[in-house]
Amino acid sequence: MHDSEKIKLFQTRRTFLGRTVRGIGSLALASLLNPSSVIANTNQQKWKGVLQPTHFAPRAKRVIHLCMAGGPSHLETLDYKPKLAEMDGKPMPESFTAGQPIAQLQGNRELKCLGPTHPFQKYGKSGQEISTAFPKIGQIADEICIIRSMQTEQINHDPAHTFMNTGTVISGRPSMGSWLLYGLGSESNNLPGYVVLTSSGGGQDQPIATRQWHSGFLPGQFQGVQFHSTGDPIHYAGKPDGVSINQQQDVVNTVNSLNGILNETVEDPEISTRISQYEMAFRMQTSVPDLMDVSDEPQHIRDLYGAQPGDGSFASNCLLARRLAERGVRFIQLYHRGWDHHGGIKNAINVTAGLVDQASAALVTDLKQRGMLDDTLIIWGGEFGRTPMAQGSGRDHHIRGFSIWMAGGGIKGGISHGNTDELGYYAVEDIVHVHDFHATILHLLGIDHQKLTYRFQGRDFRLTDVHGHLVNNIIA
Secondary structure, three states, rough: HHHHHHHHHHOOOHHHHHHHHHHHHHHHHHHHHOOOOOOOOOOOOOOOOOOOOOOOOOOOOEEEEEEOOOOHHHHHHOOOHHHHHOOOEEEHHHHHHHOOOOOOOOOOOOOOOOOOOOEEEEEEOOEEEEOOOOOOHHHHHHHEEEEEEEEEOOOHHHHHHHHHOOOOOOOOOHHHHHHHHHHEEEOOOOOOOEEEEEEEEEOEEOOOOOOHHOOOOOHHHHHEEEEOOOOOOOOOOOOOOOOHHHHHHHHHHHHHHHHHHHHHHHHOOHHHHHHHHHHHHHHHHHHHHHHHHHHHHHHHHHHHHHOOOOOOOOOHHHHHHHHHHOOOEEEEEEEEOOOEEEOHHHHHHHHHHHHHHHHHHHHHHHHHHHOOOOHEEEEOOOOEEEEEEEEEEEEEEEOOOOOEEEOOOEOOOEEOOOOEEEOOOOEOOOOOEEEHHHHHHHHHHHHHHHHHHOEOOEHHHHHHHHOOOOOOHEEE
């Protein structure tokens, strides 16, 4: 048979349907047997990243991102404004707000200043000013760098989270965790390279969409995997009743063989992803229960975090984050949904801070005493800040200036970077845009943000798009 005849045969309807059904059949079989609990003896190798080696020597190996979802007020946490305290209850100068985007306060005839509802004090040898609502974070003041000049572009929660995670509000772009996993790979053989944990309490629980940790146009193997800190850590991770490990192995070997045959024809990267994820899912059947069982942690470590195993709290998630970091996970994201304080901010800050303060500081302390802080980058902050103007007894969303802190992984400790104006409205000194934030994170992991790209639809994309400048002053 000539090559041209082979091509014609391949293109016949019967051949097309046969090949399609073979792929669908393998998927159906995998689905019936529980798609998250299958394994195959294939030659799939662990992804090592496209950057071999990195652009320059990395300072950090991994990232733990403590996401304070809902927009914590910088004016009650990390940015003390005595002038705002003086003007409490007085009209907000129109020179600050005229023509500026304001969320729910837009159109109000008279905007009044709301002074800080909590006192600040200086902590550590560095004398960093931090709200007294966060005494434990105050105790690690000499380990952290406070950035008081953050700016973002999105004033509502969901697009602001998307912008903070992906550098754009356009759906379908990869999250920064996915970019890191694509660029650097993972050091873990039996856990995903990108893990997400969530908790809530202390304020309105704004929903967090799974697209915040999606891989976008990158292959699916680079998306984050959400672990549940109560109940089953991962849906369908358990072995089906009545199915032995050997039976499971036999079935999935067959399924993956069929998928492999199909992939030889269509060369679909998502089929390779599916095969490798089946293998990972099987390994996770043993690795995840071991990870989640913190009974082997000394009592003094559990007390350090304030963690009650299995309660789904931020404290427990911080302890799990440290265990994930020890096991080689590249990017760990902890969302605490409880910072949307449109009203009653004074008491709400007390409650929410009480849920995150101790564990946030404990994570830094624990990593340091294990010798892991130097190569673990910790980030603490929300998607935006809150207004200096009152919204009743609370504050509205604010994007022109807010605060975060960072620690470890090549960051200078005991310093503050940037400032807002005397009322905490505008970032006016050493401004750090979200794109600059992303560029600096990548730099600390040995990546030039302009060189980590992925071609999609005829264009080379990157996390920082066409923006981003390195924030050199905060790097040790």
